Amino acid sequence: MRWEGQRQSDNVEDRRSGGYGRGGGGLLGGRGIGLGTIVIALIAWGVFGINPLTFLGMAGGGSPAVVQQGPAQAPPADDQNAAFVSTILASTEDAWGQVYRENGAQYRPPRLVLFRGATPTACGTGQSAMGPFYCPGDQKVYLDMDFFDTLSRDLGAPGEFARAYVVAHEVGHHVQNLMGLTGKVDSMRGRVSQAQQNALSVRLELQADCFAGIWANRSQQAKNWLEQGDIESAMNAASKIGDDALQKRSQGYAVPDSFTHGSSAQRQRWFMQGLKTGSVQACDTFSAQGL
DSSP states (O other): OOOOOOOOOOOOEEOOSSSSOOOOOOOBBBBBOOSSOOHHHHHHHTBBBHHHHHHTTTTOOOOOOOOOOOOOOOOTTTTTTHHHHHHHHHHHHHHHHHHHHHHHHOOOOEEEEOOSHHHHHHEEEEGGGOSEEEEETTTTTETTTTHHIIIIIIIIIOEEEHHHHHHHHHHHHHHHHHTTTHHHHHHTTTOHHHHHHHHHHHHHHHHHHHHHHHHHHHHHHHOOOOOHHHHHHHOOOOOOOHHHHHHHHHSSSSGGOOOOOOOOHHHHHHHHHHHHHHSGGGOOOOOOOOO
């Protein structure tokens, strides 16, 4: 990706130097969960989730931990990794701003929080082991950038565009939240079977993949910044974090009824759907007969 020199977003909050970092335990929605040694299956299970606390059954129980935070600060100007994610976030703002203007509306972008180890959120305490996630309660994307090393080293998905896909997917969850889709899916919790809830989660996640494809479509049209191999990098990332691939990696077999994010093939398909069309209407996974 030819991203250097592009606009960087001001909506980035750097908590990495705060006092809520590695080793600082915390409560998930009012209940403690000991994560202990982080194994690949646990890391990957939370990858690209709209709200890992929800899937842990914690979102509705107790109160989020209240931790005093200092004033929000921007990342250091010489931090190359932070500059990259700030640039990608800015490109999502441009892409979704265009989509919203085309539909006579104004886009409200999320903030992206950089943290290490653990950090308080409106959804409870966020921890690195969850992978990147979006919290609807405060409309923020949370990212421990050490995850990028996990993505490359442990999950076999290297490359800048794979990292950009991570950010764009989480922003896709923000767009779903603005559209009211997140609340509708969450409102079904407890009213349908676990298998049905999982199926709804899969459709939500695949739509976020499709929305990431819309970002790739619109940003490429505006910036012409993709290079040979970039799309393949994102497709490889999508294949590595499909539920079937992750379950086979961790336990040797896949259980489709337990999928919450979609198979590798489904994630690749819906990202490409967004990439090819650049259309929100084309990303209607909830009306699709087949995924």
